[in-house]
Amino acid sequence: MIDMNNIKKVYDTGKIQVEALRGVNLQIEEGDFMTVVGPSGSGKSTLMNIIGCLDKPSEGEYKLNQKSVKNFNDNQLSEIRNQDIGFVFQNFNLLPYASAYENVEMPLLFAGMSGKKRRERVEYILDRVGLSERMGHKPNELSGGQKQRVAIARALVNNPKIILADEPTGNLDTKTGENIMQLFIELWKEGNTIVMITHDPRATKYSEKAVKLIDGKIKNQTMD
């Protein structure tokens, strides 16, 4: 489903050029649960943003469903992010003035889904992550774990082909983090494809593929 070939990413900050990725090769198949680990600054988030079509590689070929991402325009990339990819971030990135319900509804609005279907879908997915009781609450009225559940629901709501999670438990205490991790594992078992940046050994244990990034390069790729 995802095929990356010699991906490089260079950030040009004027004076210095930062090579965040230096030739990454990566394949992800449907149903995979892949973890990405590595020290800070090794390029994990950069890789994730490229996979999620938020960013474009400086060099190399990225094919999503056999199609080269290079050729898509901004609107098509927006549609891909909306339809095929679900993002979960470390700092949740929820819209602060919108309720849990409205946050989850947002991707469906962008997709142009009709009102009634939208309602069913949002309610179903919030129920799935265990937040039926908190639909009307704003993010600042929710705990960290609940916020992350809203973010996961938002990532799932359009039935994406792949879920990308950048340290989803990084801002949570151990206990809550475990619960969230458990939720991801359940979702994977239901057939979702998941790529997660994490240091949680539990996830590494369940994942079939573990990628270790060091200095913008993949050091080892283990398979169970």
Place this chain on the structure above:
Amino acid sequence: MNKVFNHISKNLLLIKLFIRELNKERRKILMTIAGIAWGTLTIILLLSFGDGLANQMMKSRKGLGVNIVILYPGQTGREYQGLPQGRGISFREEDCDLLKNRIPYIDRIAGEYDSWGNSFKYKDKMVSEKVRGVSSIGYEDMRTHFPQEGGRFINKMDLQERRRVIFLGTNLKERLMGDVDAVGETILINGFPFKVIGVMQDKMQMGMYGGPDTETAVIPASTFKTIYGNEYLSRIIYQVNEIDRSEYVNSLVRQTLGSKYRFHPEDKSALHFWDTIKNTKVTRKVFTGITIFMGLIGALTLVIASVGVANIMFITVKKRTREIGIKRAIGGKRGLIKFQFIMEALLIDLTGGLIGGSVAYLIVFLIRNLIGKGDGFGEGMAMYMLSQPNFSWTVAITTASILGLVGLLSGFFPARRAAAVDPIEALHYE
């Protein structure tokens, strides 16, 4: 259809969220809305008063007459065909027919005789006033002598049969007869009985000669001659069918009368023209100028207010960089982000516009209905001129277009910046 509905419902939700967020910046937004409201109020009031003033001005110009030239006899200014300089010219009623027949651009023409200091008597009441004899029925339209309901102006039969009928100016009628229904009553002028056939509708009159029409009594010229024995007219009044032609018509009049009374066609002092049409054209130009000037001032106020809107939009774009990034990350397209910010600017603009427009409407309404119209003279004149501001469709459409344009412009640039936000940087933005 469904798609359109979806589009609307989608944006309604986004706008709902936006309003919720705006609430946080309530003070700043309220100031901006107040600015737009003030700008709208200013522009509408300026245009309405300008329009009303022009209307009143035109109306009171019409009080004297519609496209008329008032022609006075003078004295020859030079020798001509052996006749001396300083010879007096006098008009007769036949001159009116002569001019009308010779000059096709004259629509209506009438001669006037005046007699001053006549004693009017009705029952016990005595008043001293002027009597005017007029030689044609076209006078009614030309000099705006319209009768109040139930009455009429002098007609052909009155003229032919030298009837002793009289048409009274409003004020004269009131002074002489009070509230009585005058039509059909008989009054005495210097002892001669006259039947009142009509009372003039009240009117505003800017220019005048020999006093306002509201103080004048009009009788048929034929009747006038039998009583007073005048041979010569005091003046001739004619109406020109196309206002741009008045000067040409005046020159034809000079030629025609010149060949009859034998004065040089270029002799400026033989005839005196009071061309009210020229004045009308100048007034019209002045008011167009005033309206444009006032519109510009109002528009400027609005532009300043709109800079306020743009400013606040730029601030919100910056403040909401992170949210823009989130929306982009979950699939919001650039166009949608742009559209949203433009809508938001328009919303602020519209709210301000509606408030300003309503207040302006209220003020115009109150002034039109509650403030006295003034009696038309002296201080009352100013009141009369300003008492009828006109919130016309033109004013409304002009204001709405300026508002719309201003809203679009003040939304466009911030929106463009919002759409250009880089999602990754935005997600890191604190």
